[in-house]
Amino acid sequence: MLKIDGFDEAIIGPAYIWRDGETVDVLVYDAEKIRACLIRDSDMDHSEARDYIEFNIEGAYMGLHTPILVWPEDSYMDGEE
Numbered sequence: 001m002l003k004i005d006g007f008d009e010a011i012i013g014p015a016y017i018w019r020d021g022e023t024v025d026v027l028v029y030d031a032e033k034i035r036a037c038l039i040r041d042s043d044m045d046h047s048e049a050r051d052y053i054e055f056n057i058e059g060a061y062m063g064l065h066t067p068i069l070v071w072p073e074d075s076y077m078d079g080e081e
Contacts, residue, residue, distance in 0.1 A: 001027050002065045004057060010034045015068060024064045031057075031069040 001014065010033035016025050031053055038049040058069055 001025055002062050002067055003027060004029060004034070004067055007034050007037055010037065012070070017068070019064050022064070026065055027067045029067055029069050031071045032073050034069070 003011075004027075007029060010029045010031075012028045012030050014025055015028045016023055019026075034053055034057070035046065035049040038044050038052055039046065042049075042052075044052065053069070060066070
């Protein structure tokens with residue numbers, strides 16, 4: 001399984017998904033925890049951390065085993081931040 005370097009503490013666990021016509025195993029990450037790590041370790045604010053995740057992590061396709069991010073507490077889709 002592919003990992004996102006530096007964010008082991010944000011791993012929720014493995015998932016088996018259907019991608020490109022086959023079942024593959026991927027890691028699932030809590031994006032809120034990744035954002036908290038970025039704020040803590042990189043001196044970013046919430047918005048900067050969100051932008052970083054969207055562009056550098058969610059926007060990176062690494063093949064069939066690309067990890068999945070979930071935003072369990074995010075109200076971004078409601079237009080709130």
